[in-house]
Amino acid sequence: MKQPFDFFLERQISRRALLKLAGVSTFGGMIGYSRFAKPEPTVFQKDSLSLPTRLSHTRSVVVIGGGLAGLASAYELCRRGFQVTLLERSPQLGGKIAGWPIQVNGETLMMEHGFHGFFPQYYNLWSVVRELEIQANFKSLNFYSVVYKGDRYNPEIFRPSHSAFPWNIVDLAVSSSNRLRWGLNLTSYGHWQVFREITGFNPQSSYQRLDDLSVADWVKQDFPRGLYDLYFLPFAKSSLNAPDVLSAGELMQFFHFYFFGNPEGLAFNGTCQDMNRSLVQPIAQFILQNGGRIVTEAAVTNLDWQQGKITSLTYQKGRVENTSPFWVTANPVLDATVQSPLKFYGAGDRVYAVNSNKSEALSMTCTHQGCTVYPNEKGEFHCPCHGAVYDREGRVLQGPAKRNLDRFKVVSRQDEQVQLVASNPNPTTSSGAETLQADYYVIATDVPGVQHLFSQMTGEVNSQVRQQVEKLALADPFAVCRFWFDRDFEWQQSWFTSLSGYRLTDSITLYHRIQDDYIAWAEKTGGSVVELHAYCYKEKEFPTQEALLKTFEQELYEIVPELQQATLLHRELVNQKNFSGYPPGSYRDRPETQTPVPNLLFAGDWVKMPFPCGLMERAVSSGLLASNTILHQEGLQRRALLTVKPKGMLSILT
Numbered sequence: 115m116k117q118p119f120d121f122f123l124e125r126q127i128s129r130r131a132l133l134k135l136a137g138v139s140t141f142g143g144m145i146g147y148s149r150f151a152k153p154e155p156t157v158f159q160k161d162s163l164s165l166p167t168r169l170s171h172t173r174s175v176v177v178i179g180g181g182l183a184g185l186a187s188a189y190e191l192c193r194r195g196f197q198v199t200l201l202e203r204s205p206q207l208g209g210k211i212a213g214w215p216i217q218v219n220g221e222t223l224m225m226e227h228g229f230h231g232f233f234p235q236y237y238n239l240w241s242v243v244r245e246l247e248i249q250a251n252f253k254s255l256n257f258y259s260v261v262y263k264g265d266r267y268n269p270e271i272f273r274p275s276h277s278a279f280p281w282n283i284v285d286l287a288v289s290s291s292n293r294l295r296w297g298l299n300l301t302s303y304g305h306w307q308v309f310r311e312i313t314g315f316n317p318q319s320s321y322q323r324l325d326d327l328s329v330a331d332w333v334k335q336d337f338p339r340g341l342y343d344l345y346f347l348p349f350a351k352s353s354l355n356a357p358d359v360l361s362a363g364e365l366m367q368f369f370h371f372y373f374f375g376n377p378e379g380l381a382f383n384g385t386c387q388d389m390n391r392s393l394v395q396p397i398a399q400f401i402l403q404n405g406g407r408i409v410t411e412a413a414v415t416n417l418d419w420q421q422g423k424i425t426s427l428t429y430q431k432g433r434v435e436n437t438s439p440f441w442v443t444a445n446p447v448l449d450a451t452v453q454s455p456l457k458f459y460g461a462g463d464r465v466y467a468v469n470s471n472k473s474e475a476l477s478m479t480c481t482h483q484g485c486t487v488y489p490n491e492k493g494e495f496h497c498p499c500h501g502a503v504y505d506r507e508g509r510v511l512q513g514p515a516k517r518n519l520d521r522f523k524v525v526s527r528q529d530e531q532v533q534l535v536a537s538n539p540n541p542t543t544s545s546g547a548e549t550l551q552a553d554y555y556v557i558a559t560d561v562p563g564v565q566h567l568f569s570q571m572t573g574e575v576n577s578q579v580r581q582q583v584e585k586l587a588l589a590d591p592f593a594v595c596r597f598w599f600d601r602d603f604e605w606q607q608s609w610f611t612s613l614s615g616y617r618l619t620d621s622i623t624l625y626h627r628i629q630d631d632y633i634a635w636a637e638k639t640g641g642s643v644v645e646l647h648a649y650c651y652k653e654k655e656f657p658t659q660e661a662l663l664k665t666f667e668q669e670l671y672e673i674v675p676e677l678q679q680a681t682l683l684h685r686e687l688v689n690q691k692n693f694s695g696y697p698p699g700s701y702r703d704r705p706e707t708q709t710p711v712p713n714l715l716f717a718g719d720w721v722k723m724p725f726p727c728g729l730m731e732r733a734v735s736s737g738l739l740a741s742n743t744i745l746h747q748e749g750l751q752r753r754a755l756l757t758v759k760p761k762g763m764l765s766i767l768t
Contacts, residue, residue, distance in 0.1 A: 156757050174553050175553065175556060177558055178556065179201075179717075180200055180408070186733070187715075187741045190745075199407045200407065205410055208389065211394060213394070216686060218683070224388035228623075228645065230389065232252060232385075234274070238727075241756070246400060252385055254381070255382060255609050257381050259608040260611070262613075270290060297340040310764060312374060324361065324362040325361045325364070325698060326698050329350050329358075343614060349369065354650055359697050360698075362698075375760075384609070388629065411431055411432060412430075414567060415428050417571045419575050421574070424711070426550065427551075443459060444459050444532075445459060445461055448653075450657075459532055464691070473524045477522065480502055482499075482500055499659065557715070562588070564583055564720075586695075590650040591689060592651070596686045597670065598684040602636065603677060618666060622645070623645040624643070625643040626643045644677070694720035705722065716736070721736050725758075735755060
């Protein structure tokens with residue numbers, strides 16, 4: 115009778131794989147090295163040191179988008195002597211890590227788009243932090259917990275590490291009280307396939323095998339249940355893409371970058387203040403001090419193409435809606451849920467209501483702090499966040515909002531889309547158009563931003579690049595809700611904890627234990643500040659912000675029962691649909707940083723990267739890669755970019 119391991123060898127390891135494994139001494143040496151000496155990061159694109167580092171002639175660059183990608187690109191180009199103009203659509207810089215002031219019981223505090231962890235393998239982001247000498251703006255959170263609802267699993271704890279694969283797996287298995295619940299059996303052919311994929315990432319072959327498969331479909335096969343509940347589900351959702359619409363190949367890249375390909379572990383840092391003060395403003399100050407120009411509330415209205423490249427850019431400073439027509443897509447979920455004769459378009463924090471009997475539309479964005487309002491049975495619009503009320507024409511009936519809802523004209527209708535333009539642009543909120551001509555243009559917006567820019571372009575637009583941009587996908591919307599209470603509570607897990615098994619909530623953050631302003635607020639009031647995240651919820655299940663708020667509050671009391679006896683002092687909701695999607699089959703058509711157009715570069719977490727990276731590190735690395743392309747074209751030394759090991763150690767088996 116065959117033993118299980120014999121069966122495993124017969125079915126899984128081919129003759130070619132056995133020949134590969136014949137280099138056992140080399141393999142053993144690698145394993146020993148990964149245990150006793152911390153592996154160094156991999157250097158990507160290292161240039162000759164004999165090349166000049168600064169520009170000796172005049173060159174200009176326009177960077178569109180003031181998120182991390184755009185800031186990183188502008189930062190590096192300013193360091194090298196380029197004339198840089200950075201344009202940002204919003205009033206504040208930072209994109210998904212922007213911060214803005216709010217009022218909490220008469221006190222000014224800073225709100226953000228949610229907590230972000232700064233992992234040690236964010237090598238390129240940390241290199242910028244060191245160059246700016248702002249390391250003191252960050253603090254270690256010491257360890258990181260993943261907590262599954264109920265008593266099926268114990269909390270999983272991740273701590274700093276200094277060993278790479280396979281020893282990080284060994285250490286985790288030794289320390290994990292759930293190791294017998296992982297359900298992993300390497301004598302099972304299906305389980306061995308899973309283990310091989312997560313430990314043997316190879317950019318070419320992994321995407322070739324798995325990119326056309328969603329994570330949800332992949333795990334329907336013979337898959338270890340414990341691994342899915344404790345690791346795959348929470349980590350897939352922390353990519354801000356739901357398992358049913360996330361490429362399994364993309365998740366393997368994500369796993370490799372965050373765990374299997376680096377020796378850093380999963381403990382991370384947070385910021386001592388909001389990310390605007392801790393990171394965004396120091397980068398912006400450097401840009402300004404080195405001759406750069408930053409323009410916020412800058413709506414780009416046209417990019418003109420001639421002879422295969424961009425020749426000029428036109429922008430207008432003021433509210434984005436006051437500039438030019440734009441398209442929005444129908445939202446049938448809201449149509450079916452909200453009892454109203456109106457038809458809804460858009461999602462997240464950009465929803466528009468169109469009366470089918472009129473050629474007008476109304477923005478559902480509350481003019482107080484950007485929440486989405488919805489009609490009641492009287493036809494009035496109510497804000498679920500702070501109580502503002504508008505009449506059926508969008509006029510303010512009750513504060514705290516002071517300005518009426520924005521109105522639009524329906525310019526055109528096409529299938530399930532409408533094209534809108536502001537009805538009565540207020541000349542006091544926008545200035546005249548300005549046209550810029552530059553040697554290079556870096557588009558570093560989010561996905562809706564770059565697609566909107568391409569819809570505004572004139573001239574001989576490159577068809578290949580346009581098609582790539584049109585195919586970019588958006589992830590499901592994400593939501594963040596921050597609560598202020600009049601009392602503190604006991605908490606045994608990490609100050610940022612991933613949660614699994616809840617209907618909506620994916621994580622909890624204790625701001626009064628992390629950021630200095632909130633620590634001071636808690637010491638003064640005896641209260642607490644708690645934030646819940648929903649990384650990629652389904653609009654059909656939570657169609658309105660009222661439904662989000664209600665569910666967040668219910669689940670918070672499940673997670674922290676002591677808060678049921680506390681008084682809720684204030685709450686803030688951030689709800690958007692602008693994060694990059696990585697659906698099955700999207701890898702092959704994803705645009706890269708360098709485009710076929712000689713003076714057009716892309717940057718953002720939506721570009722195809724030549725090395726493993728994720729989230730904030732993906733944004734920063736793409737911005738630096740875009741600047742490297744420009745430096746290379748000008749004969750300058752490129753910045754040495756760092757990454758984790760490009761391939762998994764067991765990629766020899768794939």
